[in-house]
Amino acid sequence: MAIIEVTGVSKTYHDQSSGRAVRTLDNVSISAPENDFLILLGPSGCGKSTLLNIIAGLTSFDDDGGRVLVQGKPVTGPNPKLMAYMFQDPVLYPWRTVLKNVEFGLEAQGISKDERRERALKYLRLVGLEEFAHAYPRQLSGGMAQRVAICRSLALETDIVLMDEPFAALDEQSRILIGDELVSIWRQVRRTIVFVTHSLTEAVYLGQRIALFSARPGRIKLEIANPLPRPRSIGTAEFNQMVDTLWTQLKAESLASIKREPAEQEKILLPKE
Numbered sequence: 001m002a003i004i005e006v007t008g009v010s011k012t013y014h015d016q017s018s019g020r021a022v023r024t025l026d027n028v029s030i031s032a033p034e035n036d037f038l039i040l041l042g043p044s045g046c047g048k049s050t051l052l053n054i055i056a057g058l059t060s061f062d063d064d065g066g067r068v069l070v071q072g073k074p075v076t077g078p079n080p081k082l083m084a085y086m087f088q089d090p091v092l093y094p095w096r097t098v099l100k101n102v103e104f105g106l107e108a109q110g111i112s113k114d115e116r117r118e119r120a121l122k123y124l125r126l127v128g129l130e131e132f133a134h135a136y137p138r139q140l141s142g143g144m145a146q147r148v149a150i151c152r153s154l155a156l157e158t159d160i161v162l163m164d165e166p167f168a169a170l171d172e173q174s175r176i177l178i179g180d181e182l183v184s185i186w187r188q189v190r191r192t193i194v195f196v197t198h199s200l201t202e203a204v205y206l207g208q209r210i211a212l213f214s215a216r217p218g219r220i221k222l223e224i225a226n227p228l229p230r231p232r233s234i235g236t237a238e239f240n241q242m243v244d245t246l247w248t249q250l251k252a253e254s255l256a257s258i259k260r261e262p263a264e265q266e267k268i269l270l271p272k273e
Contacts, residue, residue, distance in 0.1 A: 025219035045216045
């Protein structure tokens with residue numbers, strides 16, 4: 001049974017000053033079952049993050065017959081009891097300790113002090129940061145801060161975690177290490193994760209399924225189930241073949257996107273030679 005179900009969703013942005021309309025998503029349909037690790041991959045501007053925001057209830061979509069269901073109910077707005085959202089930037093509060101940052105969302109939900117502390121410490125323990133519970137964000141490295149942000153999202157213990165390029169600002173080594181920790185937690189606590197990335201390597205390393213988007217207006221060009229067993233090793237023949245398969249499908253869309261509006265493009269992370 002699908003815990004997330006997107007059917008025929010389109011999104012058009014209207015610029016009132018210029019009168020210009022930009023269609024970002026076009027008739028997108030995709031679903032995710034319980035405990036899925038779904039990767040959204042595609043060229044810049046194809047609507048991956050827009051789709052994530054629509055699922056989260058942060059952005060509306062065109063009123064043309066599309067629908068978005070989470071746990072069988074239409075999404076009408078943000079619901080932090082059902083879905084946690086992790087952005088690119090950790091957005092930690094500098095005046096709060098690591099422990100208090102992880103507890104923040106739980107405070108908003110009225111969780112008791114003892115339960116907040118217990119949950120926060122549980123997830124800090126899972127990422128190896130329990131000893132930094134009383135440190136402040138300024139005392140953390142970028143990778144450590146991102147681990148805290150992961151803990152804050154997972155501590156809500158929602159069935160769904162939405163992640164918008166959460167490791168984009170990190171170096172490759174940190175991305176891999178934190179990715180390992182995320183997968184380890186996901187396998188232990190069983191959450192449905194929808195993860196946006198530009199990185200082919202990251203997509204293959206993390207995902208159970210990978211949805212490839214076309215250039216704008218974004219459509220689902222291809223869905224691939226990732227057959228590689230865990231733990232995965234970057235650089236093996238099987239891993240590289242999967243990356244090559246994705247790149248073959250993505251290359252034409254990336255070139256089309258770059259030619260259309262080169263000034264607006266971001267760098268696609270290509271597989272290493």
